[in-house]
Amino acid sequence: MIRPPMSLIAAGLVALVGAAGLVRGALPQATPASASPAGAPMVVSGAYVREPANGINAAAYFTVYNTTADADVLTTVNSGAGAETTLHAETDGSMSASAAGLTIPAHGSVTLSPGKGHAMIEKLYGALKPGQTVNLQLDFAKAGEMLVTAPVIAISAPAPTAGAPK
Numbered sequence: 001m002i003r004p005p006m007s008l009i010a011a012g013l014v015a016l017v018g019a020a021g022l023v024r025g026a027l028p029q030a031t032p033a034s035a036s037p038a039g040a041p042m043v044v045s046g047a048y049v050r051e052p053a054n055g056i057n058a059a060a061y062f063t064v065y066n067t068t069a070d071a072d073v074l075t076t077v078n079s080g081a082g083a084e085t086t087l088h089a090e091t092d093g094s095m096s097a098s099a100a101g102l103t104i105p106a107h108g109s110v111t112l113s114p115g116k117g118h119a120m121i122e123k124l125y126g127a128l129k130p131g132q133t134v135n136l137q138l139d140f141a142k143a144g145e146m147l148v149t150a151p152v153i154a155i156s157a158p159a160p161t162a163g164a165p166k
């Protein structure tokens with residue numbers, strides 16, 4: 001398989017540091033000394049939340065790269081921005097909940113992108129505006145919890161490059 005680009009790895013480190021509870025301003029520029037030699041089992045990159053057109057739901061997009069030799073399943077996503085978050089698959093413009101979760105193949109990646117799928121944040125606690133960030137907690141069957149910070153992108157703005165579908 002193709003090795004992940006450095007941007008993916010960097011994004012994973014950012015997520016790890018976020019999980020450690022450090023403020024964003026304190027992010028180190030180089031590999032943290034505390035990073036395990038094997039690295040994170042899951043690397044999440046390109047996370048963003050599209051500014052919602054209404055005050056009810058918002059869609060979060062991201063890429064998950066599985067660095068391990070075993071397939072894993074993203075079972076649930078939770079967000080501090082709304083009461084419920086559900087993984088949705090998109091087919092032909094309609095959405096369906098993926099009850100079985102999202103399987104991330106060994107040494108492979110899955111991208112949730114417009115037209116393919118998203119994590120839908122429902123019952124928003126308040127308005128989401130560009131410049132804000134949303135916390136996402138991803139729960140994997142094997143890798144456990146992972147915290148990700150996703151910026152809110154304006155309705156009309158292009159998706160962040162790292163998260164663009166390939």
Ligand SMILES: [Cu+2]
Nearest residue numbers: 088095118120
């Ligand atoms: Cu949806």
